Amino acid sequence: MIDTAHRTVLDGVPQRGNQEILQLRRELLNPTLSVSYREPLKIVRSEGIWLYDQQGQAYMDMVNNVCHVGHCHPRVVAAGQAQMAQLNTNTRYLHDNIVEYALRLTATLPKPLSVVFLTNSGTEANDLALRLARAHTKARGVVVVDHAYHGHSPSMVELSPYKFNGKGGEGRAPHVGVVAMPDTYRGLFGEGPDAGRQYGQLLAPAMAGLHQRGVETAAFYCESLLGCGGQIVLPQGYLAQAYADVRAAGGVCLADEVQVGFGRAGEHFWAFQCQDVVPDIVTLGKPIGNGHPIGAVVTTPDIAASFITGMEYFNTFGGNPVSCAIALAVLDVIAEEQLQANAQCVGNFLMDGLRDLQQRHECIGEVRGRGLFIGAELVSERGARTPDRQKAKDVVEAMKDRHILLSTEGPDDNVLKIKPPIVFSQANAEEFLDKLDTVLSAERP
Template sequence: METFSKDETLSMRRKFIGESVKLFYSDDPVKIVRARGQYLYDENGQRYLDCISNVHHVGHCHPDVTQAATAQMELLNTNTRFLHDNIISYANRLSATLPDKLRVFYFVNSGSEANDLALRLAQQYTKHEDVIVLDHAYHGHLKSLIDISPYKFRKLSGQKDWVHVAPLPDIYRGLYREDHPNPGEAYADTIKDVIDDVHSKGRKISAFFCESLPSVGGQIILPQGYLTKASEYVRSAGGVLVVDEVQTGFGRVGSHFWAFQMQGEACCPDIVTMGKPMGNGHPLACVATTEEIARAFTANGVEYFNTFGGNPVSCAIGLAVLNVIEQEDMRGNAIRVGAHLKDLLTKLRAKHQIVGDVRGVGLFLGLELVTDRKLRTPATDVASMVVRRLKEERIFVSTDGPFESVIKFKPPMCFSKEDAELVVEKIDRILTVITP
């Protein structure tokens, strides 16, 4: 395979790749040529600590995963119209991690495909079209998902009349904050308000789409009881609860395999979508749903067929990922390292006035910067500067949130306490220099 200098690679990319396909650090992009674990290496052999690649869930190029892929690729890779054991074995393993009623699986290739299929399932089952979503939500890049992603549609074609936006349950800068006696119930009541408004217009709800932990919204942790109460309102209105675990599934929160499980046993979605971490970088995603919803989907008389979804190689990779999560106690690591990182970030807040909030769970954390703690004014420019300075220290992070003022941490699950200490030490030094 040909190799090029960094400048040649960049020049050819600009020639052949669509301009809207953005690069990290667009002013001075990094050329990455290999990776292992939580580390990335550029063309000069410089090592970078990766704090953002939640796709490479069990670590870049994990040998067990690459071996499983290679072995199956050498044996067979075909579509799911032939019987094969891998897809059944994988579905069986996934079902053991989910509530009993979620026992029907549709394998696809990306989180976007999964959420598009979930939308079809919900609308077919309920015979309704309208969808409730959270403000600042992002569910994928297909047109159907741009339509239900305020993060995108506010910049593009605008809001469709069948899409209804509920407030983001953000207890730091939302309608109901940390001093509210029951923010979970208060935010759930906003879902009821949306439903009442929809009904007043003579329309009916098909689904409430909700990320278990809104990521683009700013690494938000849903207040306790929110999803359970909101789902009661949605089901009473004839709709279903679709939980988007594309960013947060497979043990990232540590305490549970799925982030929605943090809401308690009473919280049981009707549809769960999953993607990014499933294949550790290989395109693999899935929709899990109930037998009742699956039967309604079959009853429409249109066959569902996905050429690559659930192929033997993808499922072999998925099985290997599950094995590594278990064998290397990656959920336990997320608990231990995540708690250590959160504690270190909280100490930063005590030292630097610009740190407004530290939030998150497991290896899903956010550090929100503000220019005024009382007013909670987002420090967007400072957050961007911290990202650039950390790159100079060979650490990759990025920002999210409505104002791009939240530095987010979603590293590979093999992230260590030493990695956490290095990141926070560098942030501390940067904030000491650039802020009063």
């Protein structure tokens, strides 16, 4: 029985113990709703890169790419509070915030990406982008990268092998083509200088397969850095080859920047710029509002014009003044605190440190990443590159015991994913590397 005799009340909300919350979640909430870690944490406060439990213990958050400029950043919080106290309404009234945000956002993007649609999430952005692509091309087919995840709506689950080939999935839909991940560590073409082009050439047969089923290609969806695929960095030349073949077939090219945009890649503000390409559509989410629900689609005037069919696109909350005020503050903070440069500098330091650990710990098969989007692939036998899922899970739990929060990713769930808020410092990185070294040393056979 759960003891409720000593329960406190804070701001009118009863403060329950972890076991009671877990029990109520099982009884009252979506039964597929998961929790992290063998012993779940109750998090009640946050600041910067830190999460705090009900006892006030601090945990270094190295996996939250949503609170991009740090949890509860004062500038972002104040912007939302001030606008919420003044006005929040829909876009059928004129307001400065939405047009100011469109101006500021498109100024960060290459031409001709100049037309903005605002949504409430990355899923919604990717879903709307599909409508835009189909309206422009008059086709239905979509090519995606294996193990990709583009959202949880029905249309996006159909474009997400991570979901439709996983537990409970219904398999690939007839209008979807799938190409192999451009993984130079354990993929088809190895690590050679031509791997990017070779992987890119897989698009043509995928589109031919759709054509044989009577389906023409509307779009190619690809994350600019692969998240669920295992923190994969695209080999140079991949998107250039893929985009050329897709456009030759009449399709449009979409860069999913929901996880990796807004300076996280370090060298560039947008991760697709690392490939020297310009997509036809870019989708944004997660970091755009630092935890506030907002997303966006940015596209060309030609594609936007194809969407003018007589049917209005109206989104009750998309582009509301509060969301835009928050998103503007995020752009301000990235610029004023030089966080893109921080992501580059600290990310390089972190990857150098991980590669140093790789020299001393056989279980680290590969270190890869850009800026503060990093993966460390754990293996049981380095020569054979055999994925070690259990080792990755054990490391995550051991690091959590040392108050550092990580998670795992990849088809074999053996990649430590590292994508902290981009205020992450070199001192934070040093603490992480020291504790990871301790954990890996303790777990040697």
